[in-house]
Amino acid sequence: MKTILVTGGAGYIGSHTCVRLLESGYDVIIMDSLANSHSLVMDRLAAITGREPLFVETDLRDTEILNGVFAHIPIDAVIHFCGLKAVGESVARPLDYYEVNVGSTLALCRAMQEHGVRDLVFSSSATVYGAAEEMPIPETAPLGEVTNPYGRTKLMIEQIFSDLHASSPDWNLVMLRYFNPVGAHPCGLIGEDPLDTPNNLFPYITQVAAGRLPELSVYGGDYPTPDGTGVRDYIHVMDLAEGHLRALEHLDAKPGFDVFNLGTGRGCSVLEAVRTFEAVNGVPVPHRITARRPGDVAVCYADAGKARQVLGWEARLGIEDMVRDAWNWQCGNPNGYRGVMVPMDWRKVEMEVEQRR
Numbered sequence: 382m383k384t385i386l387v388t389g390g391a392g393y394i395g396s397h398t399c400v401r402l403l404e405s406g407y408d409v410i411i412m413d414s415l416a417n418s419h420s421l422v423m424d425r426l427a428a429i430t431g432r433e434p435l436f437v438e439t440d441l442r443d444t445e446i447l448n449g450v451f452a453h454i455p456i457d458a459v460i461h462f463c464g465l466k467a468v469g470e471s472v473a474r475p476l477d478y479y480e481v482n483v484g485s486t487l488a489l490c491r492a493m494q495e496h497g498v499r500d501l502v503f504s505s506s507a508t509v510y511g512a513a514e515e516m517p518i519p520e521t522a523p524l525g526e527v528t529n530p531y532g533r534t535k536l537m538i539e540q541i542f543s544d545l546h547a548s549s550p551d552w553n554l555v556m557l558r559y560f561n562p563v564g565a566h567p568c569g570l571i572g573e574d575p576l577d578t579p580n581n582l583f584p585y586i587t588q589v590a591a592g593r594l595p596e597l598s599v600y601g602g603d604y605p606t607p608d609g610t611g612v613r614d615y616i617h618v619m620d621l622a623e624g625h626l627r628a629l630e631h632l633d634a635k636p637g638f639d640v641f642n643l644g645t646g647r648g649c650s651v652l653e654a655v656r657t658f659e660a661v662n663g664v665p666v667p668h669r670i671t672a673r674r675p676g677d678v679a680v681c682y683a684d685a686g687k688a689r690q691v692l693g694w695e696a697r698l699g700i701e702d703m704v705r706d707a708w709n710w711q712c713g714n715p716n717g718y719r720g721v722m723v724p725m726d727w728r729k730v731e732m733e734v735e736q737r738r
């Protein structure tokens with residue numbers, strides 16, 4: 382069975398994808414700095430799948446460690462999740478975003494080139510479409526008008542991969558443009574765990590429902606949409622994880638450079654998400670309509686037809702599953718991974734006491 386290097390595999394989407402990889406028999410190596418994640422994820426992956434990934438805690442830009450991994454482990458393919466992802470933060474700290482997102486990708490490409498690994502799946506984003514005029518958005522929609530450094534790193538990285546393939550067609554590269562990943566593994570052991578106040582709607586909703594935040598601000602109630610609030614294409618993270626397995630198979634079946642949208646193809650408004658959450662989970666989500674947020678578009682959803690036709694993949698889970706699983710994760714882990722007490726190893730304590738005597 383194949384060995385997959387998963388960069389950023391301790392993170393939200395990476396950890397859910399690792400579950401599916403391990404369950405499907407792949408061997409998994411995770412490289413992650415834990416800049417936005419927690420080592421407890423490894424125990425959770427083992428608890429869910431009965432198999433353990435190999436974990437290397439490192440910044441991907443540490444080329445000595447990166448080359449060491451490629452030199453010592455026969456890697457068949459890479460899934461590259463690692464990166465910083467907060468749009469607002471990227472406006473305040475552009476250099477960090479270019480250094481981490483672009484820098485880690487360049488380091489990875491160099492190491493892959495040196496060690497003869499040519500197959501990679503990349504976490505891109507619907508943000509590369511900017512304010513798209515065509516709805517639903519096909520992969521052929523024009524790219525460009527991206528308004529923040531985070532989005533520009535995604536565009537740049539896609540361009541780097543495209544140039545790499547043009548320079549040497551033995552590179553097999555799939556760009557996956559995610560729409561709005563939400564939800565959690567249904568067992569509630571892994572999920573989205575923002576370090577600070579969440580930037581995304583779903584963790585915000587769950588934290589308001591749990592009483593950790595007072596209320597949800599719904600940015601804009603006067604958009605040209607059925608209920609006036611913004612419409613997005615929310616996709617369950619387990620569906621997204623499955624998309625990565627299909628992309629890996631595609632690398633074998635049809636080598637080359639390719640791009641796929643991963644979304645449901647269905648728009649859901651902010652109020653629809655809030656009301657579904659309340660109805661499915663029986664918990665109120667206090668919310669208030671406020672002014673529009675600069676840079677937000679009214680409507681954004683995917684044309685998911687290419688992934689269906691070429692990868693044989695489509696989203697199976699609906700908004701009810703997303704709100705149920707997001708709440709299940711929140712209830713089981715009120716403070717995310719950080720609130721979890723690691724069980725005390727009393728035997729180790731006894732040994733230490735003994736040694737000091």
Ligand SMILES: NC(=O)c1ccc[n+]([C@@H]2O[C@H](COP(=O)([O-])OP(=O)(O)OC[C@H]3O[C@@H](n4cnc5c(N)ncnc54)[C@H](O)[C@@H]3O)[C@@H](O)[C@H]2O)c1
Pocket residue numbers: 388389390391392393394395412413414415416417418439440441442461462463464465466481485504505506507559560561562581
């Ligand atoms: N979550 C979304 O809404 C969304 C949407 C579109 C695209 N994406 C992209 O998908 C990928 C995964 O997103 P996520 O939501 O799982 O984010 P995440 O922050 O949970 O995961 C990213 C992981 O990368 C790690 N990391 C960051 N910098 C690193 C470095 N220099 N070296 C090694 N590890 C590093 C973090 O510790 C984290 O575990 C990202 O590239 C993100 O831009 C996410």
